[in-house]
Amino acid sequence: MDNNDIEMECSPSEVPDVSEVLQLIHRPMQRGEHWYLVDKKWFDECKQYLNDHQQVHNPGPIDNSALFQTLENRVLRERLQEEVDYQFVPEEGWHLLMKEFGIVEESHVIRRAVIEQGTYSVYCMVEIYPIELKLSLYGSKEDVILKTYSRVITLTQLESEMKTLFNIDDVKDTQLWANGSILKAHNDSLSPSSSNDNTNDNQTLNDAGLMSGTVVTLEVRNPDGTWPSSRPRYGAIATRSSKCIPGLCGLMNLGNTCFMNSALQCLSNTQPLTEFLLSDQYWNDINTDNPLGMRGEIAKSYADLIKAMWSGSHTCLAPREFKLSVGRFAPQFSGFSQQDCQELMAFLLDGLHEDLNRVRQKPYIEIKTDVDLRPDAVVAAESWENYKKRNDSIIVDTFHALLKSTLVCPDCNLVSVTFDPFCYLSLPLPVKRERPIDVVFVPVLQPNVLNDNNNKTDETQEQLKAIQMSRLMIPKYGTIADICNAVAKTINDSQVLKHTIDSERLIVTDVYNHRFHKLFSREESYSGQLDEVIVYETLENSSSIAVYLREVKADETTALFGRPFIISINDSNYETLYEAVTQQLRRFMKIPLSEEESDSDEGVAECERTDRFALTFVNSYGSLNIERLERTKPFELSNKTFIAVDLPTRMKNKYYNEAEVENPYKLPPLKSTTNTTKSSLPLSECISQFTTTERLGSDDPWYCPKCKKHQMASKKFDLWTLPKVLIIHLKRFSYSRVFRDKLDILVDFPLHSLDMGEYLLNNPNNESLLYDLTAVANHYGGLGGGHYTAYAKNIHTGSWHYFDDSNVSSASEDNVVSKAAYVLFYQRRE
Incomplete structure (x- = not known):
């Protein structure tokens, strides 16, 4: 689409109603609909333009360049995030935007279907990646x-x-x-x-x-009515042996089911539950009428599998019937995609509890509101009693206990205390989280350079027109100010510049496809995906003007090229602006800067001798002309101003030196003065972190019944009671709107005599409460895949064994504690 087609002024009456657009965007999704992806920066500019109608905010035609891996293949970049990289727009909203702004190319249309997800609570989401x-x-x-x-x-x-x-x-x-x-x-x-x-x-x-x-x-199907597979569909036993040790039975991988096999091996070696099933006691507890259960099917299927694994007749089984049963009630586990081992454990324990719940008719329990007036021991005992009136099963007997949750309002200091049951502890890993990024730093041209009448640039400044910093360490979850501080410290410590960098005068940008994809404010959080991070230094008490380079072709259309830059200007004067732009261009272009230089080049055209390049006010994308700058026409400059340097194709080809831009000075890596990375982390530190007071975030406020509004209260968990079998989930996986990661740090956990008494709030005499490790679920690899295995201690051999799907082998205690440990099973010593 020709840019000239959309370079027209839009009257307010022609602009779509912003409230209508926003209502469409935030309306609920429906299965079967199609929604569109729009580049987040473009959409933000669009919203700004619809609010103020200023042409600098006119985004021009819809441009989704930043969402593609390359402009040639139109394949979406991996791990794009909603409201960070893109905005969802429903079909009717898309047509409104198309009618008003158009689109750069039809290939930028990204249309996706709405699908349903979830098990008990169904929700709709857009399918981003087919x-x-x-x-x-x-x-x-x-x-x-x-x-x-x-x-x-x-x-x-x-x-x-x-x-x-x-x-x-x-x-x-x-x-x-x-x-x-x-x-x-x-x-x-x-x-x-x-x-x-x-x-x-x-x-x-x-x-x-x-x-x-x-x-x-x-x-x-074969012509004779048989099938070429000619094998049993489900429940095939891989191997039989009369010399097997009960419990040492591998589980076949049915296709990305290692997560399930790992969970099953850990639970299989949890003796209170396994003995209950092997003794057939569960038959008396099966509850087929529980609306929250699975008609007893999960309990029966799991019990059948456990009996086969502990029969001593098999070295390996294919748990197909069990997988089918789980899939019927939890569709997320029905296919063959990799899932989370801990999530399957949680589903299975909950399913077994409801299938074996001894309570046939759950009574209504009225919650008392005077809890702040009674002792903790009274409230806790009442909470557990009420819970047992509705929940009574072997799972509760074995795995459930009470947490004390304390919330304190920051305004009125109201203290809210509740006692809630838990089935497992999810412990955070309190480690310093950093990540490396590559940054290009562009120092500002100092005033003495700008005012040099002889147009000679300081030698050091000329050499360091840009500085490449590889693997600059920044917090994983931080703000742009963190990047500014890291850049300033690194540059100042290296002493490569003659002046000191002030982090307050740095502008962080994300450059993609020759344009500023994002100019960040210091308070913003940064995305997990940044294209080319360029940090510009600016002068004090000056306006920062974003400048694009544009090639003017023979047909008068324009195309961005090169790397954009930022200049610092103290006043809105054409000569000052033109000179500042010229000095910046001299860093990587050899254009003539004076008539004397131009006259010495016999091949230079008259137009190049008298107006070397043109300056144009443009929109933030550099795609829409607003006004051509002229010497005699006054104008205003601000930090929201975008200018394009327009060069004819001939001048661009003659004077533009791409190597000067793409080959910055590379800063040698600095030696770290402190070691911020721990080689290991004791389990006790994770437990202590779990019970530490924290402040709720703005996205997860608490409603204070006294203030009658949501508050960012302080929250604290304490262990009030502990179960027979304590399941500890190490939170290695981090998911957020900004970043996703896995922590591979070694958590040092004891195999014997874990004393949980010191962490128990309801322990007035500080008595020891010892636990011994019985099983560990391991995860190897990164996000979205990897492999699960398990270690477990067999009750018959008294030794540790390693379970890797169908393979079972002896294991040394020394190997059980590893960086792969993900879920720990501890049994209380009686």
Whole structure:
């Protein structure tokens, strides 16, 4: 689209109603709709323009360049984040924006479907990244077709398309496989036990849990009515042996099910629960009428698996029936995508509790409001008694205990105390969190350089036109001020400049595709994804003007090139502005700066001798002309001003030196004076951190019943009682709108005699309460994948063993404590 098509003034009556646009954007999503992704910076400029109608804020045509990996392939960048990188816009809102602003190219349209997620609480979300499947025909390993699909298409649609792709007659019977298990069975191939279930005809790829990289196989029925797979669908036993030790039974990986196998091995070696199931006591407790339960199916399926694992008859089992049972009640575990081991544990323990809840009719419990007037011991005993009136099971007996939660209002000092049951402790890892970034620092041209009548630049300043800093360490979750402080300290410590850098006069920018994708304020949080971080130094008591470089082509259209820059100006004078721009250009361009220089070049055209380049007020994207600057016409400059330096193609090709821009001075890495990274972390420090008072954030306020408003109260957890089996979840994974990470630090936890008595608030005599480790779930690798295993101590051998899916091996105690430890199981010593 030609930029000239949109460089027209918009009258207020033609501008869409901003309230209407915002209402559309914030309305609830509905399954089956399509929403559009819009670059967040463009959208913010659009909102500003709709509010003030100033042309500097006119974003021009919709430009999603910053959301793509490259401008050529139009593939979305990985791990884009809502309201950081992009904004969702519903279809009707998209059409409003398109009508008003247009779009740079049709390839910038990013249209995505709305899908449903969740188990008990269903919610809608936009599918950002379609999934790429590997499609194959059963029995053929050579022909694999890579295809990208939306998660909203059904298995029936996928099956039909695969028939077409592999030239299979549409009347032939087929079924789908994924990762060793049937994904969509043919109607008459269902086993009697599954006859009441549907055939997954209408199940979507999202419901089936398929993820990018999954191999989906199409199996065609033989002419004699048999299937080429010719194997039992579920519950196949891998190996049998009459010499097996009970409990030392591997579990086959059914396709990214290592997370499930790891959880099952830890729970299997939790003796109070396993003995309860092996003794068949659970039959008396099965509750098929509990609306919160799974009709007893989870309890029965899990008990059957435990009995097989502890029968001493198998060295390995395929837990297909158990996985199917879980998938029927928790769709997030129904497919073959990698899931979180701790989340499966939490679901399984909750499911077992409800399936084995001895309470058939849960009574209504009235919560008393005078808790602040009674002793903690009284309130805690009442809270536990009320909880047991509605929740009474082997899971509660074994894993549940009480936490004391204290909230204090910062205004009225109201203290709110509650006692809440817990099934496991999720402990934070209190380590200093930093991450490295690469930064280009551009020093300001000093006043003596700007006023040099001979146009000679200071030698050191000329040499250090830009400074590259690799792996500058900044906080993972910080503000732009943290980047400014780190840059200033690094530059000042290196003494590469003759002057001292003031962090208050630094501007941090994110540059992409020759434009300022973002100019940050010091208070802003920075995104997990930054393109090219460039930090500019500015002069004191001056305006900071953003400047773009634009090539003016023969047809008078313009195109950005090079790296934009920032200049410092003290007054709105054309000569001062022009000279400041000229001095900046001299850092990487060899353009003639005086008529004498121009006259010495016989090839220079008359126009180049008399007006070397033009200056134009533009919008923040550099895509929309606002006004051409002239010597005789007054103008105002501010920190919100954007200017384009317009160079004819001939001048750009002749004088622009890209190497001067792309080859900055590289600052040698500085030696760290202190070691901020711990080699290990004691478990006691994690427990202490859990019980430390913290202030609630603005995104998670507490409603004070006395002040009648939400407050950022102080919150503190204390352990009031402890269970027979204590599950400790180490919070290695961090998820936020800004950053995602995994902490691989070694947590040093004891295998024997963990004394939890010192952390127990309800322990007036400071008695010891000793726990011994029985199992550990491990996670290796990073986010979105990796591999799960388990260590567990077998009750029959008294020794530790390592469980890696189907493989079981002896393990030394020395190997149990590792950086991979994720979930710990401790049993109280009686």
